[in-house]
Amino acid sequence: MQLVVARIGRAHGIKGEVTVEVRTDEPELRLAPGAVLATEPATAGPLTIETGRVHSGRLLLRFEGVRDRTAAEALRNTLLIAEVDPAELPEDPEEFYDHQLMDLDVVLADGTEIGRITEITHLPSQDLFIVERPDGSEVMIPFVEEIVTEIDLEEQRAVITPPPGLIDESQAVIASSRDEEGDEDEAPESGKDA
The missing domain is CATH 2.30.30.240 (PRC-barrel domain)
Structure with missing residues (x-):
């Protein structure tokens, strides 16, 4: 099952980082370095997360192959989609997908x-x-x-x-x-x- 886990925002800096609007309760799992995510539109991906960090309360990601501000800005408003096993449950029994x-x-x-x-x-x-x-x-x-x-x-x-x-x-x-x-x-x- 595919679930939207984030939306890419604007470029941050000149080295290819982007801000993301997180749409998952488990960003540390879904948006970790090495994660490969499908995209909407599909032509923008798939994207592999190279690095991630929090800056001023916002999550910043850098994707493999995205090295400059122009390439990062081209990804703006792209949805990031993770493949999730429908039987998978959150760790906390009080949380739900x-x-x-x-x-x-x-x-x-x-x-x-x-x-x-x-x-x-x-x-x-x-x-x-x-x-x-x-x-x-x-x-x-x-x-x-x-x-x-x-x-x-x-x-x-x-x-x-x-x-x-x-x-x-x-x-x-x-x-x-x-x-x-x-x-x-x-x-x-x-x-x-x-």
């Missing part, structure tokens, strides 16, 4: 069906599941422990406990009207002990 999560059924703790994961978006702060609902609409579910409480690969499902309003806007309205009604019945607090 995107291909393991795709098409999982998303359900509430009580078993209520929400939909199916059709896409995973990686943002700087967190990842998002794009879930297609049975009616064809989509909902975004943050992939955080507080909301996604269980991933069961054997049962092919993700169990979620969403906050009000995340998956159904009517829940947010009900919750807010309930809060307002409760506020009317209660006397305002004076801040003093009785």
